[in-house]
Amino acid sequence: MLKKERHAFIIKQINLHNKVLSADLATALNVSEDTIRRDLMELDDSRQIVKVHGGALSKSFHYPFQHTDIYAVDAKKAIARKAIGLIKSGMMVLTGGGTTVLEMMQALPQNLAVTVFTISPLVALQLADHPLVTVILIGGEFSKDSQVCVGSQVVNYLHEIKFDICFLGTNGISIADGVTDSDLNIVHLKKAMINASNRLVIMCISEKLNSVQRMNVCPLAKVDYLITDLDPDNQVLDDYREKGIQLY
Numbered sequence: 286m287l288k289k290e291r292h293a294f295i296i297k298q299i300n301l302h303n304k305v306l307s308a309d310l311a312t313a314l315n316v317s318e319d320t321i322r323r324d325l326m327e328l329d330d331s332r333q334i335v336k337v338h339g340g341a342l343s344k345s346f347h348y349p350f351q352h353t354d355i356y357a358v359d360a361k362k363a364i365a366r367k368a369i370g371l372i373k374s375g376m377m378v379l380t381g382g383g384t385t386v387l388e389m390m391q392a393l394p395q396n397l398a399v400t401v402f403t404i405s406p407l408v409a410l411q412l413a414d415h416p417l418v419t420v421i422l423i424g425g426e427f428s429k430d431s432q433v434c435v436g437s438q439v440v441n442y443l444h445e446i447k448f449d450i451c452f453l454g455t456n457g458i459s460i461a462d463g464v465t466d467s468d469l470n471i472v473h474l475k476k477a478m479i480n481a482s483n484r485l486v487i488m489c490i491s492e493k494l495n496s497v498q499r500m501n502v503c504p505l506a507k508v509d510y511l512i513t514d515l516d517p518d519n520q521v522l523d524d525y526r527e528k529g530i531q532l533y
Contacts (some may be wrong), residue, residue, distance in 0.1 A: 286314065291324055299334050299343045300356035301492055302456045303383070304430065304467055306340040309499070337430055355384050360490045360514035365389035367512050367533040368452060368488055374398045376449040379478055380408055382433040383454040385488045387411055393418065402448065404433045404474065428470060435470040443481040451482035455489050457498040460524045463505045465498040472500045479503050486510040494521060505530065 286294075291314055298305050298313070307325065311318045329336035335344060343356060355361065365388035372378060374397055380386050382405030390401070390411045398417040403409055409422040425439035453475060457465040464487060466472050479485050479502070491513050510531045515521060517532035526532055 286316075288324070291316070291320075292328060295321075295324055295328065295341075296333055299341050302467065302496070302498065304337075304340060304342050304456070306467060306499075308339075309467075310340075342430060357490045357492070357514075358384075358388075361385045361388050362392075363514045364488050364490070364512050365392050368486060369393060370533070371450060371486060371510065372397060372399060376400070377402065377446070379403070379443075379448040379451040379482055381405065381451075381453045381475065381478065382408060382431060385454045385490075386452060389452065389488075402446070404435075404439055404478075406434070407432055431468060431471055433471075433474070435474055439474060440477040443477045446481060448482040450484045450486060451478050452486045452488060453478065455487050455493065455502070457493060457496045458487060458489055458505075458511075459495050459497050460505065460528070462497045462501065464502040464508065466500055466502050467498040469500060472502055475502045479507055484509045486512060488512045491515050491521065 294314065295310060298310065307318050307321045310321045325334065325336045325341050328334045335342040361384055364385055368389050369392060376399045378399050378401045380401060380403045386405065386408055390408055393415060395416060400419040400421065401412060402421045402423055404423050406422060409420050412418050412420045423434060423439050423442050425434040426436040428435045455464050456467055466475065485508050487508050489511065505528045508530050510533060511525055512533040522532050
């Protein structure tokens, strides 16, 4: 495979999953990790990705307010519009971070009175000017890579409250493996968020359907709603429908 083709593959995987590991890229491309490290350095130098220890991040994940860099932004806006329909006044809402959640909060109706608990300072800032939303930022160690608060302090806080509904993005979802991710800290955090919530909403662009990451977050049995950019009757979603998940 030519370097240009490798770079195109790497950029696609990073944009799709937000974060990728050098070891996984080396396996997928059947090249050495040294080759991948050089590729990532070149792509970082050209400002196409953000290189971090052990892998790389998408620019939209690391700098989510720079809308020109958001991957699949139209699909994420479509998902956000659908997700808002699940929020009712008076609810206690829990959210993760990520660009889809940010799009959702940006589009939140001004007449909706809810309490939003979030692990993302960026989500909290997005809601700063909303007249009726009470925003509670769940603090802890701030992860510069994922742009959310992580660690035992956050998990302990989540043990004390029961939320009406939780909105999470995902790096992978499949019938066999359920919801998956590649970051151990984020996996621990998402597990705690799911356990603290009465209902779970997974928001996922269609390109991520049937993809699997290294670590399990939860089985599909835990997912109440799956929101994608597809029409809910699309046959691509048939297997998820058969699992009893409500599709939007």
